[in-house]
Amino acid sequence: MPSQFDPPSGTRDFLAAELSRREHAFEVIRSVFGSYGFEPLQTPAFERLDVLLGKYGDEADKLVFKILRRGEHEASGEADLAMRYDMTVPLARVAAAYGSQLPMPYKRYAMGPVWRADRPGKGRYREFTQCDLDTLGSSSMLADAEVLSAVHDTLAALGLSNFSIQLNSRQVLQGLLEAFKVGPDAGPGVLSTLDKLDKLSPAEVTGELAERGLTESTAAELVEVVLARDAAQQLSVMLKPTARGPAGLEQVAKILDLVGPQLPPERIGFAPRMVRGLSYYTGPIWEVTAPGVPGSLAGGGRYDNLIQQLGGPDIPxxxxxxxxxxxxxxxxxxxxxxxxxxDVAVPVLDQDLAGQSFGLAATARAAGLRAGVYLGGSGKLGRQLKWASDAGARWALIYGRNEQADATVTVRDMVTGEQSAVPVSGLAGYLADLALAGQAGQRPA
Amino acid sequence: MPSQFDPPSGTRDFLAAELSRREHAFEVIRSVFGSYGFEPLQTPAFERLDVLLGKYGDEADKLVFKILRRGEHEASGEADLAMRYDMTVPLARVAAAYGSQLPMPYKRYAMGPVWRADRPGKGRYREFTQCDLDTLGSSSMLADAEVLSAVHDTLAALGLSNFSIQLNSRQVLQGLLEAFKVGPDAGPGVLSTLDKLDKLSPAEVTGELAERGLTESTAAELVEVVLARDAAQQLSVMLKPTARGPAGLEQVAKILDLVGPQLPPERIGFAPRMVRGLSYYTGPIWEVTAPGVPGSLAGGGRYDNLIQQLGGPDIPxxxxxxxxxxxxxxxxxxxxxxxxxxDVAVPVLDQDLAGQSFGLAATARAAGLRAGVYLGGSGKLGRQLKWASDAGARWALIYGRNEQADATVTVRDMVTGEQSAVPVSGLAGYLADLALAGQAGQRPA
Incomplete structure (x- = not known):
């Protein structure tokens, strides 16, 4: 039941444990992207309304969060700004704004929140992290292969193994339509039906293709060829007379040639039934899926005209x-x-010794350990050790009147309960050793 | 002159060089905060309008970016959400929402963008990063001292040295008003005049205090005592009979006692003239300034009632x-x-050898080096080496027909121009050595 203290519908608060997990994954992603020479780009959370609207189609425009004008204009009820809906429109604006200041080709990634006023649901949010990787200014298939290779390495570095990449080309699809004599009006519908082969049975798709005007036999043949094990071979014959098919098959072959040798063989394959929804793709397209996971883990392709359509320069x-x-x-x-x-909790048993406790925590931090003093009101050791344990501390540094008299610190192992009296003068070295041992322990053997 | 491709007024695009510099600083901050046991918290970019409005005062409310309702409600011109204006209101909401799930005391930091529709100006933005550090649930001065110590260590870790911390307490200020017989109506005005002693001369401030109704001699005495080198001593006598003064002086002494030993002596001092604008502080207050830098680098204090006022639980x-x-x-x-x-640029001299170039880049990445292949259209080595140089590459891996015949790779040092023929079979080890040497070179001796 939502409470007045919940974050707005479709958004989340991230407390430390989950945030750390997310940040760790983001760091892995940045590291792999960086290893390919992709640079980070960060644009503002909002853009001028006219920059965003009309770029995504009418349906998507309704999902844009719009920001009300301010001051005397607020009463107008009009918006002048809109929250970032994706990373591509800002990229096009940046390409237009900074043109010659950018390296060419401009290989950039953008990772950060985007906002969409979608109906929130299981795993669907109104504020979610988007992560894009793009190369502007290269028409070489090497650029496509590089993006795909970086995406693959990222998923592997995140610990995923059971995934595969489906590769296709829009030219292959155009060739298919031409070879099967599907006219331009029926084309998009036929392709979107074909794309359902990841969810529906061949018979169901054949049926739907027939409803779209193909003869039963043509529909069955089309489904058969795109699902064939030797589709590449069959299509190389079948698409030969078409205007664009051969070029598309060449793109696919080239990319498989470049990326394939680095990957396990089951990780990537030609998937002529794969279409991808967005209309702006102009060349190779790809999708990453995993068994049992609905939808795709990643997807992309070449879009040689889009940056210009979005207001940027005319670059591939x-x-x-x-x-x-x-x-x-x-x-x-x-x-x-x-x-x-x-790592280290420092009880404060006597407020008159709080300064010394403070100093002990500083000594632990200087040794590379996370350390904090007890900030509560209890003077009881038991209560303070409970706090140390709750905070996940590995050690406690106890310093009371007895320790003061002996010029020692009692170092308590919070796991075993063992305690050692360490001379104050030797504490820094002792803690540095603990820190090193702790690091060694964290690494897998 | 602003262009249609500029980011919205008061916001910025961060390209790679500046973004890397910022991210590096953020990482330093996270690391120091973490070493004190402060946990990260991330809340959504927007909150429900009623959560934000009325919390900052009327003037500030006007600076809140409000988000228009969506769908059929858009035409109403009304807002239902508002962009995060600071990190404190979301903290209060989180404290209310997650109460017992949070560690107590809850030590958290929040670092991220906030949005204010201020008039943009030099160094003043509408989207800027805010970084807050707070401890909820402890009324101990140790908590205040810990925050201050963490802020100090952060600034030092960021490479700043020429800064100092001014420390005061709201109780000291209340004691001062009582000792100088300033009534409750005149109090706030007198304090805000006193606070100008960082910008105005003592004579100017004395004059302004007189305008506020103090006698010339009282005004002069007040200015003299708050600026005195031995202010702590003078005030310990002067504030003794006041209701709150002695407690305030004790807070200041305690914090200096806890924090002082770890810091250079000139870094922190009692500053009884320091007030801080916000009215919600209830105990110690502090500000970090640097000579020649207007305003403060950091500031904070104790606010024992604010979390409840903002809708959270009643906690210090x-x-x-x-x-x-x-x-x-x-x-x-x-x-x-x-x-x-x-680090490593890989030219592609022959498209038929592109697969090998791709593999060489993968080998370099496996050795821990950032590597990319040439994605442009030129087949000329000179042109491709220009690209390698522009990308800041330290080495180029050249593989053409000659290298293929010899089963070698030509490794070119992009700084010296020296080239070595390295057997393909030994390249991985060779690059791993280069990577290690490069890391060693990056560290200061």
């Missing part, structure tokens, strides 16, 4: 998007250390 | 804010390596 472009929220759900949780706030 | 709280944008401007730039995209 290719790229893709990671479905971060879905990927995070799939990430194996095993091996993750439990979240803790502190 | 203390914390502060780093003025990140200002701090970033002050950060010493020296020692920063120039931004580069790649």
């Amino acid at each position: 472009a290719t790229g893709g998007s990671l479905g971060i929220e879905r990927i995070l759900l799939m990430q194996p949780a095993a091996g993750e250390p439990a979240h803790s706030q502190l | 709280a203390t914390g502060g804010s780093l003025g990140i944008e200002r701090i970033l401007l002050m950060q010493p730039a020296a020692g920063e390596p120039a931004h580069s995209q790649l």
